[in-house]
Amino acid sequence: MTDEPRLSAREMLDQLEATLSRRTRIRAVAALLAGLAGTVFVTSLWWSEPGPLPGRTHLSFALFTVFCLAWACYGGWLLTRRVPLFATEQVIAARIALVASVVTTAVAAVAAARSGTGLVAALAIGGLFVAAALALAVRAHARRAALLSRARQLTEEERP
16 A cells, blocks of 8 residues: 555546646637638638529538538637536547538539539548548547546545
8 A cells, every 4th residue: 555645536637627728728729710710711702602603502601611610619619618528529529520521421422423423532532531530439439438437436436
């Protein structure tokens, strides 16, 4: 046995908070800025297009705007958190990436099929993005589950 004092679960979490804070905040600012910049860029392109646009083009611009706003909201949400997140932020980011990659792949595949060119390339490239996003989502869920399990263990060890 060692003479070092035992930390309670709350004390451990309080110590972790400071070490997680800087990295989380950098990611939050990056997501917020990228989301806002993407929103401005996509909406500027959308509204500056000359002449009437087909409905599917409006839908594509709207979807890309929503994806950018989702990243901006994610960044803003992260910046407002003052508690350990137990990898919740990674799960949310992975879900956004997965939805965005699936929808983008579907839109690209439909556009390629309608034009009669590049369907295989659209599906192959989109499939790579979907696979990467899915791998990140699985990893994020596993990491979050492990952290929550460890927090429960620490809390149970603390009880008499």
